[in-house]
Amino acid sequence: MLDEPFSSLxxxxxxxxxxxxxxxxxxxxxxxxxxxHDQSEALSLGHEVAVLWNGRLIQTATPETLYRRPxxxxxxxxxxxxxxxxxxxxxxxxxxxxxxxxLSGPVGQGxxxxxxxxxxxxxxxxxxxxxxxxxxxxxxxxxxxxQGQDAGVALQLRSDARTMVRARVPGYLCPRPxxxxxxxxxxxxTAYARA
Numbered sequence: 093m094l095d096e097p098f099s100s101l102x103x104x105x106x107x108x109x110x111x112x113x114x115x116x117x118x119x120x121x122x123x124x125x126x127x128x129h130d131q132s133e134a135l136s137l138g139h140e141v142a143v144l145w146n147g148r149l150i151q152t153a154t155p156e157t158l159y160r161r162p163x164x165x166x167x168x169x170x171x172x173x174x175x176x177x178x179x180x181x182x183x184x185x186x187x188x189x190x191x192x193x194x195l196s197g198p199v200g201q202g203x204x205x206x207x208x209x210x211x212x213x214x215x216x217x218x219x220x221x222x223x224x225x226x227x228x229x230x231x232x233x234x235x236x237x238x239q240g241q242d243a244g245v246a247l248q249l250r251s252d253a254r255t256m257v258r259a260r261v262p263g264y265l266c267p268r269p270x271x272x273x274x275x276x277x278x279x280x281x282t283a284y285a286r287a
Contacts, residue, residue: 094126165284168207175257179206189255191227196280204283213259218272228274233267
C-alpha cells in the first residue's frame, strides 16, 4: 500500500522516483495499491484506476478508458481538462457546435452534453482546410497559456460568440491572442444524457 508516496518531492525527483518504484514493482511481480490525488500519477502508474467520489467507488477502468470514457461529466472534468458542449445524439453520432462527431459508446437519442478533450481539438490557420476534407470551424484565439512543451488555447467560436472551447497544442505551434484560426475535432467523443 503506497499512500501519497511522492507528494512531498519536487517535480523532477517525483518523476524519477515514480519510474524507479514502477520498475521495482514490475521486476518483482509485486502488486501495489497507490492512493493519490494526482491524476497524471494515477494514469501513468496504474494498470487499473479506481475513482472514489463522495465516498463511493464510481468507476474502475484502465487509465485509457477512464480518461477517454469517464462515466459522468463531473468525472470527465476531474480527470484532466474537458470541453463540455450541448448536443443532440442519434445512434453512434452526436451534433454540436464542433460539428457531427463519432461517439465512443452509445448514449441513446436526444439531448446530451458532449465531452471533448482539449488535445482532440486541432487548430489550423484561418486559410487552411482539413487534409481529409472534414469540416473545420472558424474561431478566434482569446487566451494562450504557454507551458513550454505545450500550450492551453482558449477559443471563441465565430458561429456562436457564447461558445468558448479550450484546445491543447504543442508549444511550438502556439497561436497568438486575437489570431483567427479554424478548428476541427480528432477522434471519438463521449456524451452524457441530459436529465
